[in-house]
Amino acid sequence: MSNLQNDLFLRALNRQPVPRTPVWVMRQAGRYLPEYRKVREQAGDFMTLCRTADLACEVTMQPLRRFPLDAAIIFSDILTIPDAMGLGLRFEAGEGPRFDKPVRTAADIEALPRPDPNNELQYVMNAISVTRREIDGQVPLIGFSGSPWTLATYMVEGAGSKDFSKVKGLMFSEPVLMHRLLEKIAVSVADYLNAQIEAGAQALMIFDTWGGVLSRERYLEFSLHYMQQVVDALARTHEGVKIPVVLFTKNGGQWLDKMADTGCDALGVDWTTELSVARKLTGGKVALQGNLDPSVLYGSPESIQAEVKKVIDSYGTGPGHVFNLGHGIHQFVNPDNLAVMIESVRALSSTGE
Amino acid sequence: MSNLQNDLFLRALNRQPVPRTPVWVMRQAGRYLPEYRKVREQAGDFMTLCRTADLACEVTMQPLRRFPLDAAIIFSDILTIPDAMGLGLRFEAGEGPRFDKPVRTAADIEALPRPDPNNELQYVMNAISVTRREIDGQVPLIGFSGSPWTLATYMVEGAGSKDFSKVKGLMFSEPVLMHRLLEKIAVSVADYLNAQIEAGAQALMIFDTWGGVLSRERYLEFSLHYMQQVVDALARTHEGVKIPVVLFTKNGGQWLDKMADTGCDALGVDWTTELSVARKLTGGKVALQGNLDPSVLYGSPESIQAEVKKVIDSYGTGPGHVFNLGHGIHQFVNPDNLAVMIESVRALSSTGE
Numbered sequence: 212m213s214n215l216q217n218d219l220f221l222r223a224l225n226r227q228p229v230p231r232t233p234v235w236v237m238r239q240a241g242r243y244l245p246e247y248r249k250v251r252e253q254a255g256d257f258m259t260l261c262r263t264a265d266l267a268c269e270v271t272m273q274p275l276r277r278f279p280l281d282a283a284i285i286f287s288d289i290l291t292i293p294d295a296m297g298l299g300l301r302f303e304a305g306e307g308p309r310f311d312k313p314v315r316t317a318a319d320i321e322a323l324p325r326p327d328p329n330n331e332l333q334y335v336m337n338a339i340s341v342t343r344r345e346i347d348g349q350v351p352l353i354g355f356s357g358s359p360w361t362l363a364t365y366m367v368e369g370a371g372s373k374d375f376s377k378v379k380g381l382m383f384s385e386p387v388l389m390h391r392l393l394e395k396i397a398v399s400v401a402d403y404l405n406a407q408i409e410a411g412a413q414a415l416m417i418f419d420t421w422g423g424v425l426s427r428e429r430y431l432e433f434s435l436h437y438m439q440q441v442v443d444a445l446a447r448t449h450e451g452v453k454i455p456v457v458l459f460t461k462n463g464g465q466w467l468d469k470m471a472d473t474g475c476d477a478l479g480v481d482w483t484t485e486l487s488v489a490r491k492l493t494g495g496k497v498a499l500q501g502n503l504d505p506s507v508l509y510g511s512p513e514s515i516q517a518e519v520k521k522v523i524d525s526y527g528t529g530p531g532h533v534f535n536l537g538h539g540i541h542q543f544v545n546p547d548n549l550a551v552m553i554e555s556v557r558a559l560s561s562t563g564e
Numbered sequence: 565m566s567n568l569q570n571d572l573f574l575r576a577l578n579r580q581p582v583p584r585t586p587v588w589v590m591r592q593a594g595r596y597l598p599e600y601r602k603v604r605e606q607a608g609d610f611m612t613l614c615r616t617a618d619l620a621c622e623v624t625m626q627p628l629r630r631f632p633l634d635a636a637i638i639f640s641d642i643l644t645i646p647d648a649m650g651l652g653l654r655f656e657a658g659e660g661p662r663f664d665k666p667v668r669t670a671a672d673i674e675a676l677p678r679p680d681p682n683n684e685l686q687y688v689m690n691a692i693s694v695t696r697r698e699i700d701g702q703v704p705l706i707g708f709s710g711s712p713w714t715l716a717t718y719m720v721e722g723a724g725s726k727d728f729s730k731v732k733g734l735m736f737s738e739p740v741l742m743h744r745l746l747e748k749i750a751v752s753v754a755d756y757l758n759a760q761i762e763a764g765a766q767a768l769m770i771f772d773t774w775g776g777v778l779s780r781e782r783y784l785e786f787s788l789h790y791m792q793q794v795v796d797a798l799a800r801t802h803e804g805v806k807i808p809v810v811l812f813t814k815n816g817g818q819w820l821d822k823m824a825d826t827g828c829d830a831l832g833v834d835w836t837t838e839l840s841v842a843r844k845l846t847g848g849k850v851a852l853q854g855n856l857d858p859s860v861l862y863g864s865p866e867s868i869q870a871e872v873k874k875v876i877d878s879y880g881t882g883p884g885h886v887f888n889l890g891h892g893i894h895q896f897v898n899p900d901n902l903a904v905m906i907e908s909v910r911a912l913s914s915t916g917e
Contacts, residue, residue: 383863
């Protein structure tokens with residue numbers, strides 16, 4: 212970090228004062244960018260793009276060239292761990308992810324290996340180290356993983372799901388088995404994120420995309436408990452520098468109080484919970500990241516600016532806010548509208564320091 | 565209501581004391597029942613089943629023959645109004661609903677007719693009156709509609725959606741148009757529900773399946789505002805008997821306070837919000853209906869009973885609870901497990917009166 216030129220993002224995560232609110236965007240390297248689509252086409256398929264360090268680095272860098280963003284996030288997928296466990300990840304056109312070998316039985320769970328992040332997942336570490344070199348200290352690089360519960364949903368369902376009947380069926384009918392599965396995943400997530408720190412990730416984010424489909428009680432027992440295990444197992448400093456950790460449960464607004472007690476540094480918040488409410492719920496224990504509805508970017512420049520202002524005003528004064536969307540940027544958004552959003556954050560959050 | 569033999573459901577909605585908690589289940593007439601699948605197959609397609617009063621009556625009655633339920637809900641679809649507006653509703657196998665003519669422009673919106681519920685939607689009224697006769701006072705019959713916002717999402721998207729980019733795009737870029745669309749829908753929903761009361765519906769439920777994808781501010785402006793208009797326009801008594809109205813916004817747990825102020829009688833609650841929390845938020849203004857996770861029905865009889873007890877205990881003492889799932893029953897649930905749930909509610913909620 213010796214040569215980090217813009218540390219606003221890390222300072223905000225650590226709730227230190229900043230002259231303006233830092234901003235990055237979930238899925239900022241992605242399909243809404245024509246230059247991404249070009250590289251994606253060259254790569255042939257999505258996992259080849261993830262597995263080829265130079266290409267993953269290239270698409271990670273693309274949004275930084277267009278927009279004055281305050282962080283980069285390594286281009287990868289949340290399902291790399293189950294893939295490394297041998298489940299056979301495939302992306303069918305227009306279908307979302309699928310696993311050839313879903314996990315359904317006690318034998319399936321016991322057979323799951325603990326992937327070596329510096330072997331089966333070496334490609335992610337390569338992408339991080341190549342990208343750190345390429346970024347050259349412009350902004351920090353974020354590493355990430357899916358949460359244990361979220362990975363388990365895909366592993367048990369074998370694909371995306373609308374009602375999560377298989378994974379919830381397992382949870383309700385065989386809770387001991389479900390816990391065994393989540394324990395194994397949590398160990399691998401911690402291994403994976405610690406290796407990302409070693410490879411050069413300067414902050415970490417855990418995406419719990421599907422924790423919000425649980426009741427509070429089940430969320431605490433089957434999702435947050437395992438994110439807690441991961442947080443506890445992480446190296447929180449690297450070469451003397453703190454590595455902040457962000458937890459994000461989509462539709463988890465009602466459980467932010469409990470999430471703030473894990474010892475993480477920041478929480479992602481989606482647009483269904485106002486930042487003012489999130490701040491009250493978390494009582495200053497953590498920084499907050501969010502929370503513009505990605506659909507705002509379909510509106511006019513004036514309406515984008517007005518909605519950005521509402522988010523900034525809702526957070527209010529004091530440090531600890533990282534501006535972001537409340538979920539990944541949509542595929543069909545005009546990149547010019549993202550530029551308007553970022554410019555609005557920079558203009559409206561400036562304290563004039 | 566002169567001959568209503570079981571009025572527990574209506575009394576609970578009116579927050580009157582009951583000897584045990586009444587129970588019914590969203591989508592209780594549906595695909596999880598083999599006898600439903602048989603009639604559905606005979607009918608050929610889904611809309612024929614809805615449009616044929618004797619068949620709609622038959623499938624409405626089926627769950628009452630199997631289970632000691634405390635209410636029936638007329639078998640129909642939430643998209644009957646846009647269909648009556650001429651959008652051309654189709655159900656593709658495994659695809660969910662689609663409209664041939666989605667609504668996208670000012671001209672599309674202006675062209676939308678106000679359907680006459682006793683003409684284009686007469687088939688629903690026929691189904692209700694035939695079913696009232698057939699139920700013969702065993703339990704009350706519930707009528708329903710989709711909420712204006714929820715109908716608008718399907719009308720603008722033209723189908724189900726994951727990110728609601730088209731309808732939110734319209735909302736953010738053309739809010740005046742969006743309001744015009746919602747006003748037209750709200751008038752038609754009120755017409756439709758009032759006609760259902762005339763036809764024999766003894767309680768009404770408004771399903772806001774997609775209000776939960778909005779921010780609080782947008783929810784209040786674009787969804788709840790129009791449910792309020794509908795509630796205000798409803799005949800709340802029929803032949804001297806009160807007609808209770810239930811509002812249900814899926815993933816709307818954070819807005820129950822505002823929903824309770826509409827003057828409705830009860831709120832549906834999903835499993836992501838504990839009933840104890842919902843009760844605090846609504847301060848005794850309304851009854852509450854819910855909120856077992858439908859996936860609990862994949863578990864063992866013992867776990868179903870334990871989860872039912874948690875819901876009943878979370879509501880606590882005093883009147884005003886109608887037991888239900890927090891969303892529709894899943895297609896692949898074993899009907900025997902629903903029997904366990906209903907039996908558990910009856911056993912565990914009995915006050916011994």
